[in-house]
Amino acid sequence: MNKPLRIALTKGRLEKDTVALLERLGYDCTAVHEKGRRLILPIPDANLEVVLAKAADVITYVEHGVCDMGVVGKDTLMEMNGKLFELVNLGFGKCKFALATKKDYPFYDGFGVKTIASKYPNVTRAFFENKGMDVDIVKIEGSVELAPLLGLADGIVDIVETGTTLKENGLEVVEDVCQISARLIVNTVSLKMRQREIEQLVTKIEEMITV
Amino acid sequence: MRRYDLITPEGTKDYLFEECARKRMVENRTRSIFKSMGYTRVITPGLEFLDVFSQNAHYFPPEELCKLTDNKGRLMAVRPDSTMPIARVAATRLKDAPLPLRLYYTQPVYRFTPSLKGRSTEVNQTGIELLGSASEMADIEVISAALSVLSSVGQDVPEPFSVHYSLELGDVRIFRELMHRLNASPAQKEEIYALIESKNYPALNDMLDRIGKNPLTQALRKLPTLFGGEEVFEKASEVFRDARIQEILDSLQELYHTVCALMKGGTVLVDLGLVNRTDYYTGLVIKGYLEGCGEEVISGGRYDTLLSEFGYDIPAVGMAVNVDAVANVIGRKYTPHPAPADVLIAAEKGCEALAVQKAEMLRAEGLCCEHMLGMDDPVEFAKSRGIPKVILMNADTVTEVMVGE
Numbered sequence: 001m002n003k004p005l006r007i008a009l010t011k012g013r014l015e016k017d018t019v020a021l022l023e024r025l026g027y028d029c030t031a032v033h034e035k036g037r038r039l040i041l042p043i044p045d046a047n048l049e050v051v052l053a054k055a056a057d058v059i060t061y062v063e064h065g066v067c068d069m070g071v072v073g074k075d076t077l078m079e080m081n082g083k084l085f086e087l088v089n090l091g092f093g094k095c096k097f098a099l100a101t102k103k104d105y106p107f108y109d110g111f112g113v114k115t116i117a118s119k120y121p122n123v124t125r126a127f128f129e130n131k132g133m134d135v136d137i138v139k140i141e142g143s144v145e146l147a148p149l150l151g152l153a154d155g156i157v158d159i160v161e162t163g164t165t166l167k168e169n170g171l172e173v174v175e176d177v178c179q180i181s182a183r184l185i186v187n188t189v190s191l192k193m194r195q196r197e198i199e200q201l202v203t204k205i206e207e208m209i210t211v
Numbered sequence: 212m213r214r215y216d217l218i219t220p221e222g223t224k225d226y227l228f229e230e231c232a233r234k235r236m237v238e239n240r241t242r243s244i245f246k247s248m249g250y251t252r253v254i255t256p257g258l259e260f261l262d263v264f265s266q267n268a269h270y271f272p273p274e275e276l277c278k279l280t281d282n283k284g285r286l287m288a289v290r291p292d293s294t295m296p297i298a299r300v301a302a303t304r305l306k307d308a309p310l311p312l313r314l315y316y317t318q319p320v321y322r323f324t325p326s327l328k329g330r331s332t333e334v335n336q337t338g339i340e341l342l343g344s345a346s347e348m349a350d351i352e353v354i355s356a357a358l359s360v361l362s363s364v365g366q367d368v369p370e371p372f373s374v375h376y377s378l379e380l381g382d383v384r385i386f387r388e389l390m391h392r393l394n395a396s397p398a399q400k401e402e403i404y405a406l407i408e409s410k411n412y413p414a415l416n417d418m419l420d421r422i423g424k425n426p427l428t429q430a431l432r433k434l435p436t437l438f439g440g441e442e443v444f445e446k447a448s449e450v451f452r453d454a455r456i457q458e459i460l461d462s463l464q465e466l467y468h469t470v471c472a473l474m475k476g477g478t479v480l481v482d483l484g485l486v487n488r489t490d491y492y493t494g495l496v497i498k499g500y501l502e503g504c505g506e507e508v509i510s511g512g513r514y515d516t517l518l519s520e521f522g523y524d525i526p527a528v529g530m531a532v533n534v535d536a537v538a539n540v541i542g543r544k545y546t547p548h549p550a551p552a553d554v555l556i557a558a559e560k561g562c563e564a565l566a567v568q569k570a571e572m573l574r575a576e577g578l579c580c581e582h583m584l585g586m587d588d589p590v591e592f593a594k595s596r597g598i599p600k601v602i603l604m605n606a607d608t609v610t611e612v613m614v615g616e
Contacts, residue, residue, distance in 0.1 A: 065505015
């Protein structure tokens with residue numbers, strides 16, 4: 001048997017959703033369920049080796065080819081912009097990027113340059129560049145909603161799932177940036193060198209998620 | 212003031228001993244392959260005017276170029292690529308040289324990469340350029356050089372090992388032909404480019420659905436999925452059903468068969484979705500892959516319009532090897548240790564000239580000879596360095612001592 005294909009999963013919800021998907025395909029994921037603190041786990045009957053990592057690291061490992069495949073959110077892919085193949089939209093992990101401000105804030109009014117707070121500066125820059133709009137971007141690491149409330153920023157670009165956090169803090173979505181969901185990514189060389197194995201798995205996954 | 216005098220800039224490094232030896236190993240092997248095929252070495256300057264790299268049909272993203280100015284304030288770039296400078300040389304100083312021209316190079320290129328991604332700014336490359344021939348034989352010659360390089364990996368070490376490799380063929384004209392006929396805005400086309408290059412099937416399908424469902428968008432949808440072995444050609448004929456594209460496919464298939472016949476131990480692949488967004492290729496494109504390396508180690512193709520941008524309208528084909536990537540693959544299996552000298556010569560004061568003469572004699576016989584410097588016990592010193600033999604010299608005598616374990 002060939003050495004196992006390595007697939008990096010984004011720890012947390014995407015990991016659980018992917019494992020559930022693999023189980024629906026009939027693979028035995030016991031080792032992943034009983035992982036304890038281990039980070040590399042086998043799924044022998046699929047000839048897979050699961051690697052658990054943070055989202056941005058999934059991209060790094062796949063880009064360098066130390067993992068053949070990965071499951072990661074489109075949000076992180078957009079922010080990181082790696083050189084890899086993005087084969088499948090897995091459909092789970094759905095949310096969106098949106099521009100939000102304080103309720104009834106006249107964001108597009110006036111001639112001043114707006115300040116945007118975001119965990120995703122590259123996504124923010126690309127979004128406003130497309131509008132031909134110059135903005136100041138401030139990188140915030142967590143609870144981005146604080147920035148407009150404290151008066152540091154005019155708006156935020158962030159992930160919105162249900163909108164509850166925004167509402168409870170008196171913010172509202174001004175504009176959607178784009179939809180997000182989990183993607184199956186593949187290293188550019190792995191796809192060529194191990195085409196048959198990867199395509200078999202991809203086909204099975206595609207069949208499963210389209211039913 | 213913070214001084215940066217003890218570290219190298221991000222993306223660069225010092226090559227010491229074994230790393231240096233492996234890099235040289237790859238360079239020497241590729242050099243001997245290229246020389247034996249009739250290629251002559253050229254060296255182009257590390258600095259060029261920016262204009263060399265910012266012509267119309269090809270360009271480097273400005274954020275990747277290492278720029279500086281000359282003493283007249285003109286913009287220069289540290290060479291990000293060797294093919295464009297060689298095209299410049301060919302179009303100027305070699306304009307009257309008989310064709311075809313066979314040139315090779317071994318020199319680093321510099322491109323800024325995103326910070327902290329583990330990529331190098333300085334990449335050592337070696338490659339060939341075959342200028343002045345549009346023939347299929349020229350393509351085959353360049354591919355055969357690539358195959359020789361790929362199959363030689365791991366062969367120059369004391370215990371040779373083989374590394375699985377693949378050579379991939381594509382032709383950007385299929386994509387260009389389809390895009391030419393597609394009725395879409397430049398921005399949309401640019402996006403389609405990026406989506407095909409990254410084999411982003413879901414986003415590509417959405418994008419093309421928005422443009423409209425017709426045979427052309429169907430073909431573009433399929434394009435990035437058309438990769439693999441010979442079955443690709445059959446699938447492609449069904450998808451495209453077009454005389455001009457079929458012609459390109461037929462010549463690529465013919466080339467595929469030739470390469471299969473040349474292949475010793477590796478795999479031949481085809482990918483019709485190789486579109487090479489940012490470079491100057493106009494037809495055939497090739498890539499070489501090695502098992503255990505996450506990026507291509509060879510990249511090349513036909514660039515029939517590049518030289519005309521420098522005012523010399525001749526076709527050309529070439530390829531470049533990423534020396535560092537190949538050396539890394541070798542490094543997983545082989546760590547050379549610097550060999551100790553064969554002889555240590557320790558001379559008393561006053562006998563320095565004699566010692567140097569003796570050393571030169573031994574070196575002429577092919578031995579590696581070191582001088583003892585300082586006052587330590589030469590035999591103990593030789594022992595600690597693994598040198599098997601010591602020659603003690605004074606005005607009257609020359610004594611040879613074999614160093615025991």
